[in-house]
Amino acid sequence: MNDGHAHPDGAADAEPLRAAARVFVEVATAVQEASAHATAALTDSRTLRASVRAPLPWYQAERALAHALTNGRGLGYALTGGRLGGLAARLGGLLGQESLAVLLLATSLRLRIAAVALHHPELHADAHLRRLITAVSEDRDLAALRAMRTLLKDRGAVRALSDLAPVFGEVLALKALLDENPLNDRTAWLIATGTRYADADPVLGISNGFVAALDRGQGAARRTEPAPGEAVRLRDRGSLLDFLANIGTLGPTGRVLIQSVTGPDGVERHVVQAPGMRMGRPDTDSPQDLLGAFSSSVLASSPFSRALVKAVDDYGIPQGGELALVGHSAGGSAIMNLVQDPGFCARYTVTHAVAVGSPVDFKRPADPRTWVASVTNQHDIIPTLDGQGAGTCFDLHPDWYVVDYFDPTHLFPACHSIEHYCANLTRDLPEAREHIDDRLSPYRGQVTRSRIYRLYDDPPRPDGYPFLSVPTRREEGLEMPIRCRAGSALSAFFTADPRAAAALVDEHGLGRCVRLGGRALVVVHVGANHDTSAGPYREVMLGVVVHDPWGARPLRVWPDLARSAQFRRAGVCLLASAVDNRDLAGRAGSLWGYRPTFTDVSVAVAGGGVDLRVEPALTLRGRLGPALGVVSGDLVGFARDGRAAYRSVIRSARRARVHPAPTVRLSVGTPADPLTRLAGELGLDGRRALFCTSVPVHQTLRDAGVPIQTT
Amino acid sequence: MTASAAEHAATLENDARIVKECGARLAGVLAGMGDDAPTWLRELVDAHRAACEVASGDLAAAARRLRRLAEG
Structure with missing residues (x-):
């Protein structure tokens, strides 16, 4: 274990190597600047114009500059700087041509590795690591690749990276300096000279700015x-x-x-x-x-x-x-x-x-x-x-x-x-x-x-946004409207004896039954509301589909039923219901005009099926089958509580899928409450649903019912 | 245009001197390390010094040619 201030090893024996590495960086920088000056002279358009006036001196000057910038025994392939110089440098990189400045920096990096190795002798003692570092230092790509592969195979990626970690930056920079990829040269230069952070990855040369630009946001x-x-x-x-x-x-x-x-x-x-x-x-x-x-x-x-x-x-x-x-x-x-x-x-x-x-x-x-x-x-x-x-x-x-x-x-x-x-x-x-x-x-x-x-990254949207961002008020001790942020819903439609259905609807005086092939249409609506402003609750409602209470429209009722609640005239005459939330059970009468039974309700609308159980004796189970088309997921209900009648709406943020061939069946045991009794009276026990609509993941808004006068 | 060539010539004359000094600095590194300098470093410093010497000469030659162009 070792620690220190500023210089990690705190060891005098590493300092001469580090000092030498710094000198090499300074020398490399000076040589690079000289190369850039020579490139600027070679590519200066003003000098080019002198070729007309003094062609021979111009030619001799250009030839001397070109020689200085490509002499393998001097500056090496050293074209750099400016548009032309940059392009030529990249071409040189592609061809594996190195400059004296690059070779000086490579030596600086080798000195840095040697300094680290004084306190990490495993870097030299370990044959795999030594082989890799040597191959990279000598620009033998194939040998470096083989050494890396052996290292990875021998100890896995995690261990290999851990072993290399103390000289990770130096090895990557060496590789980038000496390889044929011109895109990572600038990164290697930045790492080797320590002038600023590496602004691209040293392997491929992909800009950090490009990657970082993917991370957007004002922060919240x-x-x-x-x-x-x-x-x-x-x-x-x-x-x-x-x-x-x-x-x-x-x-x-x-x-x-x-x-x-x-x-x-x-x-x-x-x-x-x-x-x-x-x-x-x-x-x-x-x-x-x-x-x-x-x-x-x-x-x-x-x-x-x-x-x-x-x-x-x-x-x-x-x-x-x-x-x-x-x-x-x-x-x-x-x-x-x-x-x-x-x-x-x-x-x-x-x-x-x-x-x-x-x-x-x-x-x-x-x-x-x-x-x-x-x-x-x-x-x-x-x-x-x-x-x-x-x-x-x-x-x-x-x-x-x-x-x-x-x-x-x-x-x-x-x-x-x-x-x-x-x-x-x-x-x-x-x-x-x-x-x-x-x-x-x-x-x-x-x-x-x-x-x-x-x-x-950005301010999070309020729960349920945008559907549920509504003003609220307290009514009957509840915050209205009730916002359901997460839940699911299903409506199972059955045909029923029209006379029995009409008799029940007439008791409420809330319109006339909608007929399908001479039969009345009865709906069992199931809602599983996991996260609402009134707490979680599950409910089931039984009703008969009815026309507009103020006038029947036998043909136009079908498209009307598919419309959103705000435009819909027809609805469901609610006959009976059950809910597992005591607050809602107690307040539903004054809010919506019906009085549900408070009991245990378990609902699952998922995986293409429904599994409903209302204690003690009602179940609705089966597969929904394929969905064909969508309609509004809203539910419009009419209910009467004594002399007062209400129209209430559950608005859904999602549309409902229509399942034309479900295998969903309703089962009713011994009648024990209005729900099971009425289901039995309508002849629903053991019946298969004609069709279903489902909203597997829904958000809903449920306000108090609006009093209506139908007589 | 001649002024431009003259400016380049002056810059490169200065660079030739700096690069020559660079070779001397590298020799100083080895001298400072004494016997502790690893063999590979000695070999590389020798190579780099020679390259600096040649590069300095090349830059000086280019500077002379540019000077001639500027004066012509």
Whole structure:
């Protein structure tokens, strides 16, 4: 185990190699500039015009320049810079022509690898690794490919990457410098010279900007409660290990934590704690997905960091309030984006930033007073994704506290986990931990407030949007309209004895039965409402399909029944119902004009079938069969409660599928309540549905019934 | 146009000097490392120094030709 400030190994024997690597970078840069100047002279159109006036001197000058830029014993194939120079350089890259500047940089990278190998002797002792590094250094592509394949075959991708991790950036840069792909040359140059983050992948040369551009969003944060058991695990004291433990408790779940701590001086300060990448799909509505992690690392502002700003703003920290930011993995990159945001740093005083296992080498604090610490395990590949890892020869941040260490656990991703970093800081890096804790001493104290935020790429839509974004009011003790955010529904249509049906409808005085082939049409409507503003409930309604109560239209009723509720005249005369929600059972009479039985109702409308059971004695089961076409999923009901009659509507956001050949059957046991009794009277027991309509996933809006006068 | 050639000539004369100095800097690296310098590095530094020497000469030659073009 080793740690140190700025230079990881803290070992004098590696420094001469690193110093030599830096000299090679400076020399390579100077040679590259000379090459660019010579290319500019060669391709200058003003010089070309001199060929008319002085053709021989012009020719001799051009020939001398061309010779200087292609002499394999001098600058090598060194055309570079400008449109023509760039094109020629790419052509040269394709043909495997190298310049002196590139060869100098390759030597610099080999020196960096040699410096790392002093403390990672396995890089040279291991035959597979040695073979790979040597082949890459000598630009023997086929041999490098074979060595890589052997390495992967011998120990698998995870182990191979872990073993290579300390020199991962250098090996990739070497490969990119020397291979025939001209697209990755610029990335290799950036890694080798340490001037800025690698802005393309070093293998294929695909622009990071292109990949990061896929991660879009203004960023949003919503308050959320801790999951069961989490609240007690969140630490109530402020220290480095406490903050990292909190990050471990939250885990990569797309959430962040903000805490207020009363410091030893009695001043309240605030700590943002940001976990890393959320596991799962690469691009979700969370900015902490794979794309978010990537863009946070390579861009100055990303949806992740913008969402973090929203969370901090919402938390209510006063202007100029003191703030420490702690992040792991992509969370470390995101907090560093806040640190380098001048606007954020003008609103708040960012005193400390601690990034653990994060690629943050090219982040630059906007406020020079911000104290920054970076903790990285040399076998962790993630911190090297910006191109600078254990082998870097540049002291990019002499004013930062850098802990770049290694331990015997080489396996990635285990060594990247927050738990592993916590264990290392606890057991193996006591001095580094104490140093960081010492700097964080203003934040050492009792936690007085904690709030968790879930982060989003963009503000999340309200539940049920857009169908359910309606004004609400209280009526009969219920918030109306009732919004069902998730559920399913089914209507099974049966033919029934017209005289029995007409007799029941006449009792209510709510229109005339709709006839189909001389028979009345009876409907059993089933709703499974899992998530509603009135709580979950399941219900079943039995009714007879009726014409407009103010006038029958025998032919036009069919298209009318398929229309949405706001235009529909016909409906269902509700005769009986059952519901498993006591509140609704008690209030339905005054809201909708019918009085359901309160009982157990179980419903499943899924997988192409329905399974309904209403205790004690009614079932509706079977397959729905194929669907042919869709109609409105709305339900219009007429009901009478004493002298008052109501028209009520269940509006569905989804259309209903029509199933013309279902095998759904209704079964009624011993009549025990109005529902089973009326189903029996209508002769539905054992009957197969004529057709069904279904909405397997629905959202509904159900307002109070409208009183109507039909007499 | 002659002015342009003269500017290029001046730049390349300076570059020739810088590249020559680069070779000397590389030699200084080896000297600084003493016996600790690995063999592969010695071989590469020798090659790079020679290349810098040749490159410096090429740049100086090109600068002379450009100067002649500018004066002609």
